Amino acid sequence: RxxxxxxxxxxxxxxxxxxxxxxxxxxxxxxxxxxALGQFQxxxxxxxxxxxxxxxxxxxxxxQRDGELVSPAHFIAFAEESGLILPLGEHVLKESCRxxxxxxxxxxxxxLKLAVNVSIHQMRDPDFSGMVAGILDDTAAPAERLCxxxxxxxxxxxxxxxxxxxxxxxxxxxxxxxxxxxxxYSSLAYLNRFPLAALKIDRSFVREVGTQPGSAPIVEAIIAxxxxxxxxxxxxxxxxxxxxxxxxxxxxxxxQGFLLGAPLPMAEFEHVYSAAxxxxx
Ligand code: C2E
Ligand code: MG
Ligand code: MG
Ligand code: MG
Numbered sequence: 001r002x003x004x005x006x007x008x009x010x011x012x013x014x015x016x017x018x019x020x021x022x023x024x025x026x027x028x029x030x031x032x033x034x035x036a037l038g039q040f041q042x043x044x045x046x047x048x049x050x051x052x053x054x055x056x057x058x059x060x061x062x063x064q065r066d067g068e069l070v071s072p073a074h075f076i077a078f079a080e081e082s083g084l085i086l087p088l089g090e091h092v093l094k095e096s097c098r099x100x101x102x103x104x105x106x107x108x109x110x111x112l113k114l115a116v117n118v119s120i121h122q123m124r125d126p127d128f129s130g131m132v133a134g135i136l137d138d139t140a141a142p143a144e145r146l147c148x149x150x151x152x153x154x155x156x157x158x159x160x161x162x163x164x165x166x167x168x169x170x171x172x173x174x175x176x177x178x179x180x181x182x183x184x185y186s187s188l189a190y191l192n193r194f195p196l197a198a199l200k201i202d203r204s205f206v207r208e209v210g211t212q213p214g215s216a217p218i219v220e221a222i223i224a225x226x227x228x229x230x231x232x233x234x235x236x237x238x239x240x241x242x243x244x245x246x247x248x249x250x251x252x253x254x255x256q257g258f259l260l261g262a263p264l265p266m267a268e269f270e271h272v273y274s275a276a277x278x279x280x281x
Contacts, residue, residue: 024078024082027078028078028082028084030065031063031075031078031079031082031084031088032084034063034065035084035087035088035091039063039064039065040061040062040063040064040088040091040092041061041062041063041064041265041266042059042060042061042062042092042095042096042099042265042266043059043060043061043062043263043264043265043266043269044057044058044059044060044099044114044263044264044265044266044269045057045058045060045256045261045262045263045264046256046260046261046269046273047113047115047234047254047255047256048254048255048256048260048261049253049254050247050248050251050252050253050254050255054112054273055111055112055113055254056112056113056114056115056147056254057112057113057114057115057269057273058114058115058116058117058149058236058256058263059092059095059096059099059114059115059116059117060072060117060263061076061088061092061117063075076119079119080119080121083121085119085121085122086121086122086125089118089119089121089122090131090135092116092117093116093118093131093132093135094135094138094139095266096114096116096141096146097135097136097138097139097141097146098139098141099114099266099270100114100139100141100142100145100146101139101140101141101142102270103145103270103274104141104142104145106270106274107275108273108274108275109270109273109274112145112273113145113146113147113175114145114146114147115147115148115149115177116146116147116148116149117148117149117179118148118149118150120150120151120153120154120156120162123150123154123162123165123166124158124161124162128165128169129165129168129169129172132169132172132174133172136172136174142173143172143173143174144173144174144175146173146174146175147174147175147176147177147197147198148169148174148175148176148177149176149177149178149179149200150166150176150177150178150179151178151179151180151184152178152180152181152183152184152185152186153184153185154166154178154194155184155185155186155187155190156185159190159193162194163193163194163195166194166195167195170195175197175198176194176195176196176197176198177196177197177198177199177200177232177234178191178194178196178198178199178200179200179202180200180202181199181200181201181202181222182201182202182205182218182222183202183204188225191229192229196229196231197231197232198226198231198232198233198234198253199222199225199226199231199232199233199234200233200234200235200236201219201222201223201233201234201235201236201252202236202237203236203237203257204237205218205219205222206219206235206236206237206238206239206243206247206257207237207239207243209242209243209246209247210242210243210246216246219235219246219247219250220250223250223251223252227251232253232254233251233252233253233254234252234253234254234255234256235247235252235254235255235256235257236255236256236257237256237257237258238255238256238257238258238259238260239257239258239259240259241259243257243259244257244259244260
């Protein structure tokens with residue numbers, strides 16, 4: 001992962017800046033400035049249940065930088081290393097809760113859930129649950145519509161502290177799901193210690209369904225595991241009908257992917273998916 005990020009970040013750097021430290025400082029300054037200028041924008045990808053009904057959306061961050069749309073794959077790892085993930089993550093949560101509060105007043109969007117990616121670095125911040133409570137309070141967002149997506153890095157360290165923090169946030173009405181399930185460090189023995197509502201099947205498994213003989217049983221096993229643990233199963237990266245049919249037959253709760261809908265800028269998402277087109281039309 002570090003290797004890929006290094007390569008991707010390279011294009012932000014002035015080639016004349018030789019040493020890593022000054023390149024990092026320059027990227028950090030650009031990100032701080034971008035944050036202040038509102039260059040970090042929320043995109044939303046729709047999620048559908050197995051009958052094809054819209055049930056929610058996932059927030060995906062984009063950096064609108066000098067007319068270019070930069071993918072989070074290119075800046076999240078750096079944001080984590082530099083600590084910028086805290087203000088960046090706060091921005092994402094605030095804007096997400098503002099959206100939920102807006103949706104609450106719209107007949108079509110009011111019943112949708114909104115999933116927000118949260119970094120383990122945010123979960124380690126002792127002020128995180130208080131910050132979340134403050135945002136819910138300020139925005140009057142319906143907490144039970146918000147789901148925070150964590151990755152399996154929650155298994156890696158300080159499980160006690162992270163679990164405790166998850167419980168504090170769960171007590172506010174917010175749900176949790178485990179993202180990219182099966183790709184990281186999972187310990188099944190600990191899975192039920194976290195207050196989880198859903199598992200997300202990583203798109204690498206979904207992609208291989210129908211092409212790699214070994215993948216279908218893995219997806220089936222994840223769905224069965226989720227059911228046993230009374231968790232919802234969300235599949236990501238659904239790109240064709242074969243994948244969708246397989247997941248529907250297998251009993252997946254909901255899914256997202258380019259077949260069903262690409263991530264759209266928040267205002268466009270609201271325009272497309274709300275019958276009324278709340279205020280943005
Ligand atoms: P993720 O949470 O697993 O998000 C799913 C990724 O799959 C997104 O990439 C999405 O655009 C992409 N995707 C959706 N449908 C399809 C499909 O059918 N085919 C393919 N090939 N890809 C699809 P994206 O937007 O580039 O985000 C990458 C990762 O960056 C996310 O993975 C998430 O881990 C992270 N990320 C995004 N936004 C945030 C954020 O606000 N905070 C944090 N901490 N991480 C974020
Ligand atoms: Mg996610
Ligand atoms: Mg995911
Ligand atoms: Mg993923």
